[in-house]
Amino acid sequence: MLRVVRVSGPAVLVVAAFAALLIALAIGGGAAPQLLEDPGPVVRFGLPITSTLVNISAAGMIGAIGLVVFAIPPSSPAWGRALDVAAASAGLFTVAAAMTGFFSYLSVTARALSFDDAFSQGLGQFLTQIELGQAWLQTTLLGAVVTVLCFAVRNHTALVFVGLVAVVCLVPMAQQGHAAGVDGHDAAITALGLHLVFAAAWLGGLVVIVLLSRQLSTAVLVDVVARYSTVAIVCFVVVAASGYVSAELRVGSLDRLLTPYGILVLVKVGALLALGLIGALHRRYVIGKLGTTERRRHFWWLVVAELGFMGIATGFAAALARTATPVPQEVPETQTAAQILTGEKLPPELTVSNFLTQWNFDLIWVLVCAFAIFFYVAGVLRLRRRGDRWPWYRTVLWIAGILLLFYVTNGGLNVYEKFLFSAHMFGHMTLSMMVPLLLVPAAPVTLVLRAVKKRGDGSRGVREWVLLAVHSKVATVIANPVVAGVLFATSLVTFYYTPLFRWATENHFGHEWMIVHFLIVGYLFVQALIGVDPVPYKLPYPFRLLLLLGTMAFHAFFGLALMEGTGLLLADWFGATGRDWGPSALQDQQNGGGIAWSIGEIPTFTLALIVAIQWSRVDKKETKRRDRNADRTNEAELGEYNAMLERLAEKDTAR
Incomplete structure (x- = not known):
């Protein structure tokens, strides 16, 4: 049975993927001949086929590394075999990415394959000077790096960073998913990036479990599948969102769902x-009883069916990338300065009402905040079902903090x-x-340590x-209070x-890094104090009070420097958005300095108050401890101290 599954499962995935791809290309016209400068059928079909190979191999690469890092015990023979699968998948990913870049060049230029200098020079310029070519060159090089690392690295902790590099391989692909300058550019590349990464982890994890089924004992298989199932639920939510x-x-409205692109969607x-239905069947009826022969058979047939549907989704996804969207993705001929710089229209004048009602949702932080509240509350409920107590105010503080984070990143x-x-x-x-x-x-760390079961x-x-x-x-090092303050x-x-400020302002991924940086640095500092x-x-x-005062003094100095400054930071950005309402760019920057100096004092005062209260409570506890010790020993400590003073006095008298 297992041998049949190991062969039929991946075969069903590949056959379903390429069959779905051809059907979707026929429906959407993604491989139809172009009226002008047609690159030929080899390129028209070769490009989506190699893109599909990129997606499948990326899934094998990320899924295998994910199982090694999170699910498979290092003592199992499957651990090393999973790394071999990751290396092979990364190698295929590298080759497929290189082929996709090559076909992309032929598709864009409609040039016939030749071996003369003009062709090679054009290809070189495409890969080094054109954004699309640069993206595929970067993807290919990153894939090669991951291939080498999967062969060379066997340290459990280091493999986390190998996995991060594997995820980064998909970033250049995500950046090509929406035309820069078109409204919603940042939201589109965020959605595509999340879709690529979590779909790869979902598909790849299942494929690797099938390929490694022979090396997994029944007990280990049950644990690995249960762990993968939890990850698969998260992936399902992220992929759906x-x-x-x-x-x-790309569709825009419900009536456009009847277009070829909408039908593919x-x-x-x-x-x-x-x-999602198959996943629910797994968790509810199958995983818990994998030890029985009958349920194990049902599990493997469900896996084959799941791989088939994943193949269909993969094929249609590749075809969607080649299908014309109902909402045009071309950059408009006339754009405002705001659209050119930010990819968004200039918002209405800033008023209290607009500030509270305007929204610009960032899917990453919508999901992060939702999962943060869900898993925290789930941990608290697990403790209560076990009979342990967890202070209610901690839950309230966590939910309030996450909701504030949600508003800052989306409101x-x-x-x-x-x-x-x-x-x-202010943000x-x-x-x-x-x-x-x-x-x-x-x-939150204490909650994780108490609520999550220890693995053995x-x-x-x-x-x-x-x-x-x-x-x-x-x-x-970084949690040291002095280092955190610095x-x-x-x-x-x-x-x-x-240049970090420019990168975080102009680049969407730089903006996401900025949010994470501010959040982590602030968290470490507050953690060091309270x-x-x-x-x-x-x-x-x-x-702690001295550290707080010293850090806040530096903070205030920075704010005053901005308030009194006459040079505009990023003048070609904040001074060129075409904003015709509100204060001038320089005055607004000085207002920002005032915010850094004044509003920062509110949490500073709160921190100082909390430190003082904690200090007072510690003193009270220490006093009570000494009083109880004195009562228990009949003030033996005080008596010993007085006796010591008497002995010293006698020595002085004797002299």
């Missing part, structure tokens, strides 16, 4: 729903920060000071990775007076 956003941007949605601040430096600075202050002030007392087979789950991160040398203070100058979670070292309370 990102697919909806992509379809919304509907078929892909049907395949996704079928996959009015996210709408206006591209056009107003003051809005950007910075909120991310680095207000949000951590709510999240740190919620003690040598594999690393969420609990094991959190423990490893907390006790790592890097964490020991990072918090100097990041202002390092960010705003270096944190509940375990850290390697904690400052005495008097030094």
